[in-house]
Every structure is written in structure tokens, then in C-alpha cells.
């Protein structure tokens with residue numbers, strides 16, 4: 001595990017009614033004063049108390065809406081004044097930080113594209129030196145957990161103690177149902193390495209489509225995330241950015257009301273049954289490791305044989321047979337085809353790595 005960062009708990013951030021699950025919501029972008037105010041009022045009436053809106057928008061392609069700029073900060077100020085909600089926005093450079101601080105923004109966040117740039121992060125971190133404004137750091141667009149943790153360490157080293165993180169999925173080249181694939185293993189590893197940091201999930205940018213929001217949100221809650229950042233808009237289809245993924249404040253309320261919250265260790269129930277099952281799972285895991293060891297020894301022998309007989313490592317016909325046969329057997333045992341195929345691809349890759357080493361020895 002990492003050296004643990006001594007971060008403040010969310011309850012120590014100086015806000016009175018912040019509680020789990022933390023829900024941050026509001027439009028992808030502030031568009032007009034009316035849109036901002038109406039969205040905020042509807043969210044507030046539905047019981048939400050942290051408002052978000054992008055003022056400066058990092059867009060993938062030019063000639064798309066890049067945010068209203070500093071004028072939008074006045075609208076956020078008005079949200080705070082009229083509804084009492086906390087207000088938050090994304091900052092990508094030092095100028096954004098100063099303007100946000102001047103406007104009394106309560107919570108900042110760093111977008112995925114900025115997290116990927118250590119120079120920008122270092123400058124923003126230094127601009128926040130000595131201040132205790134909370135900042136959430138989204139994962140970088142690429143699936144690099146160290147880059148994400150590195151950004152958090154840059155803020156920490158600058159003395160910032162009110163730090164949270166947001167999982168918003170990772171860019172993918174291959175077609176997928178997600179706009180940014182969640183790769184849940186990464187936030188799980190992240191939580192194992194930094195258990196003290198509040199972690200939110202952003203189902204809007206993971207899904208890219210409002211139909212996926214409920215499932216992604218439930219999954220995050222099941223993985224013990226501390227809350228969600230979800231985009232909402234009074235008229236989602238007409239949004240100037242990210243129209244497909246936004247929902248109305250009322251739809252957000254329905255979504256949150258339907259979430260099922262489970263506890264890690266519910267009080268008052270016996271854990272014997274689950275402990276027994278966990279014991280058995282541990283035994284299975286031991287067996288899996290032993291079988292992998294045994295298989296790799298065989299791969300080693302095959303590597304030596306191929307070297308001696310000047311054979312190629314990759315034998316596509318044989319690999320196809322192995323994969324097909326395993327998927328067929330897996331299906332009989334009710335195992336998901338994709339799951340078996342991923343496991344066998346990983347095993348095959350490791351086998352190729354070992355044989356390459358042997359051939360080059």
C-alpha cells in the first residue's frame with residue numbers, strides 16, 4: 001500500500017449538511033442565467049444541495065461550445081445566494097482558480113484531460129497552497145492509476161488536505177456501449193491504495209447515454225463509492241454539450257431514490273454464513289493459483305521444445321482450438337463467454353511472454 005496521505009474526511013471540510021451518498025449535480029455546462037437558475041431550483045426542491053456547472057469546457061474538437069466563461073460564475077453565485085446550495089465548477093488553469101475563488105465557489109474539480117497533464121496540475125496545486133477549498137480530481141482520460149494518484153500527491157504536497165477523487169471512466173478506441181469504459185478494477189485498486197480519499201463516480205461521462213446511468217450508479221454504490229456526480233439539465237435534449245447523457249432534476253431524484261444501499265458489515269446480523277463462503281472462495285483462489293503454476297511449467301517445457309526445433313511461438317490454429325474448446329466448456333457450466341475469453345486471452349498472453357523470453361535467452 002502507498003504511504004497513507006493524511007487527508008481530511010468530508011465531514012471535516014467545513015460544510016454543515018454534507019452526508020453520504022454525496023450527490024453533486026447540475027448541467028454539463030452553464031448556458032444561460034435562466035437555465036442555471038431553473039436547474040438549481042429544481043435540484044434544490046428535489047433535495048440536492050451541491051450544484052455543479054462547467055464554465056470553461058475542455059472539448060475534444062474545436063468549433064463546439066467551449067463554455068460561457070467567467071460570466072457564468074455570477075450565475076453560480078446567484079444559485080448559492082438564492083438556494084443556499086454549495087457551488088462547484090471545473091478548473092483547468094491558474095486563471096480559472098483565481099476567478100473561481102473570487103466568485104466564492106465552494107468546491108473545485110479537475111477534469112480528466114487536465115489530470116493527464118502534470119505541469120498543469122503542479123501549477124494549479126501551487127495556486128491552492130495555504131487554502132482549504134476542497135478539490136475533486138477526476139481520473140485521467142487514459143487508464144493510468146499512477147498518473148491519477150500522482151495528481152493527488154501534487155495537491156497533497158502543496159498542503160491541500162480537502163481532496164476527493166472522481167472515477168469518470170477511460171477513453172477507449174474500440175467500440176463499446178460506454179462513452180468511457182469504467183474498467184472497475186482501476187477504481188477498486190485506487191481505493192485499496194488510497195482508502196482514506198472520498199471517491200465519487202461520474203456515471204454521466206462513463207455512460208455517455210442517460211439509459212446507462214442507473215446501472216452504473218448502482219454498481220458504484222455496490223462498490224462502496226462515497227457518492228455520485230451526475231449531470232442534470234432542465235431540458236436535456238436541448239443541452240449545448242453532452243445532451244445524450246443529461247437527465248432532468250426530477251429524473252435524478254427518481255434514480256437516486258431507487259438506489260439500493262448495502263452496508264459493508266450490517267450491524268446485528270451474523271457474518272458466519274458469509275465468512276464460511278469467503279473461506280471456500282479463498283480455497284478456490286489457492287487452487288486457481290496452483291493450476292496456473294502448473295500450466296506455466298508446461299508452457300516453459302513447450303518453450304524449450306520450440307526453441308530446440310526452431311518453431312514459431314504463435315501457433316494460431318492451436319490457440320483458436322484452445323479458446324473455442326474452453327468457451328464451449330465454459331458455456332456448459334453457465335460461464336459467460338466474454339469472461340472465459342478474457343481469462344484465456346490473459347493466460348495465452350502470459351504464455352507467449354514466457355516463451356519469448358525462452359527463445360531469446
Ligand code: PEP
Nearest residue numbers: 028054111112113168205
Ligand atoms: C465534465 O464534468 O463536464 C467534464 C468535462 O468531465 P470530464 O473531465 O470527466 O470529461
Ligand code: MN
Nearest residue numbers: 028231241242
Ligand atoms: Mn459533460
